[in-house]
Structure formats: C-alpha cells, structure tokens
Amino acid sequence: MNRTLCLLLALLISPIALAFGQKKLSLSAAISPTFSHTVYKFRYLYPESDGQIVEPVFLNGSRWATGFSAGVSVIRDYAPGWSYSSGIWFQQLTIRQERQPTAGEGTIALHKRVVRFPIQLNYYSSLKRLSPFFSMGFLVDLPITSRVVVKRTGESTQYLRLLDKPRPIFLGLLGAGARYKLTDRYTLSAQPVWSYNFGQLGGANTHDNSFEVSLLMHAAYAF
Numbered sequence: 001m002n003r004t005l006c007l008l009l010a011l012l013i014s015p016i017a018l019a020f021g022q023k024k025l026s027l028s029a030a031i032s033p034t035f036s037h038t039v040y041k042f043r044y045l046y047p048e049s050d051g052q053i054v055e056p057v058f059l060n061g062s063r064w065a066t067g068f069s070a071g072v073s074v075i076r077d078y079a080p081g082w083s084y085s086s087g088i089w090f091q092q093l094t095i096r097q098e099r100q101p102t103a104g105e106g107t108i109a110l111h112k113r114v115v116r117f118p119i120q121l122n123y124y125s126s127l128k129r130l131s132p133f134f135s136m137g138f139l140v141d142l143p144i145t146s147r148v149v150v151k152r153t154g155e156s157t158q159y160l161r162l163l164d165k166p167r168p169i170f171l172g173l174l175g176a177g178a179r180y181k182l183t184d185r186y187t188l189s190a191q192p193v194w195s196y197n198f199g200q201l202g203g204a205n206t207h208d209n210s211f212e213v214s215l216l217m218h219a220a221y222a223f
Contacts (some may be wrong), residue, residue, distance in 0.1 A: 024077040026187070028085070028220035032069040036093050037062065038197075038210040045110070047148045048159035054160060055103045057110055057148060059095070065125075067093035069116060069136070075220060081124050089116040091141070105153035114141040116170070124179045133179035133189050139167040171195045175216060187220045 017118030040059040047054050078084065095110040120137035143164035150158040170199030193216045199207035 009194060024222075026075040026077075026119050026200075026220040026222040027040050028070055028087070028218045030069070030073055030087065030089060030216065030218050032089075032193070032214045032216040034069055034091070034093065034212055034214040036067070036210060036212045038065070038208050039063075040208045043208065045148075045162055047162045050160070052158060052159065052160070055100070055150070057108055057162075058100055059097075063097070065093040065095045065112070065148055066219040067091065069214065069216075072114070073118065075219070077121070083122045084178075085118065085120045085122060087110070087118055089118065090114075092118050095174045097150070098152070104155075106151045108150040111147040111149070112143050112164075113146055115144060116141050118173070119172065129181045131179045132176075133177050135173065135175040135191060135193070137172055137173050139171040141171065141211060142166060143169065162167070166222075169202045171212070172197045172198065178216050182194075185222045187218075187222070189216075189218045189220070191216045 003207065004024040034074065039062050043059040045057040045059065057208055069089045070089040071087055073085045073087030073089075075083050075085040091114050093112045095112070099108055101107045117140040118137065119140070122133065122135045124131040124133045126182045143166060146164060148158075148160040148162050150160065152158070173193060173195040174191035175191035177189060179187060179189040181187050193212075193214045195212045195214075197207075197210035197212070
C-alpha cells in the first residue's frame with residue numbers, strides 16, 4: 001500500500017476515532033437511491049476474459065446510471081445545531097445500453113462499484129422536533145471490481161469482471177432537507193443531495209464530467 005493511500009485512510013479514520021472519544025455522538029444507518037450523469041469521451045473498457053471471447057464496452061456521450069449507496073456513519077454533535085460525520089458506504093451504479101451493431105444484438109449492463117467514505121459538516125436550524133437540515137462536505141471513493149453482464153440474442157449470457165485502478169476518486173457534496181427527532185435518542189433525516197465528481201488525482205486524461213443526484217436518508221441512534 002503506497003504512502004498516499006495510507007495517509008488518506010488515516011484522514012478518513014481520524015474523525016471516527018475522535019467521535020468515539022466524545023459523548024455526544026450518534027450511529028446512523030444510511031441508504032441513498034442515486035442517479036448519476038456522465039459525459040464520456042470515447043471510452044473503451046476491457047473486461048477480464050477468463051478464457052472467454054469478450055468484446056470491449058464502448059461508452060461515448062451522455063449516459064445516465066441508476067443505483068444506490070448504503071452503509072453506516074458516525075455523527076458527532078459539537079455545538080447547538082452543528083455536527084460532523086464520517087463513515088463507510090458501499091455504492092453500485094448501473095449503466096445499460098445496446099451492444100455495438102458489429103457485435104450483434106443484445107444488451108450490456110455495467111455495474112460500477114465503489115467503497116465510499118463520506119466526510120460531512122451538518123447543520124440543523126431549529127431545536128424543534130422537525131427542522132431544516134443542511135450538509136456540505138466531500139466523498140472519497142475507492143473503486144472495486146465492477147461487473148459486466150452481456151446478454152446476447154441467441155447465445156448464452158456472459159458474466160464478466162472489470163478491474164479498475166484503486167486510486168481514490170474525490171467528489172464534492174451539498175445537501176438540503178429535513179431532520180425529524182422521534183425521541184431524545186432516535187432521529188430520522190432525508191436530504192436531496194447533489195455531488196460533483198472531481199476525478200482521481202493525476203487522472204485528468206481519463207476523467208469524464210460527472211455528477212450525482214440522490215436522496216440521502218439516515219436513521220440515527222444517539223448514545
């Protein structure tokens with residue numbers, strides 16, 4: 001593991017460690033239906049063949065992907081109305097398209113997967129049971145093996161692996177929604193969230209303009 005990745009993991013873990021050393025903290029389960037929009041520039045992706053005859057996945061122009069994120073977060077209250085949070089999530093986004101005409105009839109589904117580390121600053125504007133809730137921060141994605149499913153008319157379906165470079169991807173995040181306090185310990189929140197993909201460090205040549213729109217929902221328990 002290189003020095004940059006070690007430093008990144010240390011920065012991500014530190015807020016969680018600090019939070020557990022304090023009193024006013026919550027553990028939250030998070031889920032987020034997600035839509036992602038990317039403008040690709042003549043990208044050819046080459047799945048692992050595993051001894052099969054495979055075709056490259058060609059992406060060009062505007063593409064929408066659908067999927068979800070899910071995981072856990074630790075939330076630390078440090079002032080009235082203010083908190084910061086960090087955690088670990090899993091995300092999968094799926095792009096579906098027709099096969100290239102030269103390859104034959106059928107469809108390709110590309111399931112892109114990452115392990116996501118959110119770091120957020122949160123603010124709720126009222127101490128009442130229902131309050132507006134705002135967040136800003138950034139996301140760090142570590143790509144893991146993606147899946148490619150190729151359905152070919154008149155032939156068997158192929159299930160392939162697509163390896164990605166394990167360099168971190170950085171996204172900025174803004175969210176605005178509502179927070180509802182069920183009891184002194186249980187809180188629900190929901191936020192429409194917009195995030196912009198800044199790409200990988202040193203990866204300008206392979207970066208495609210991309211953003212995500214999602215509905216981030218938390219169910220939190222305060223200790």
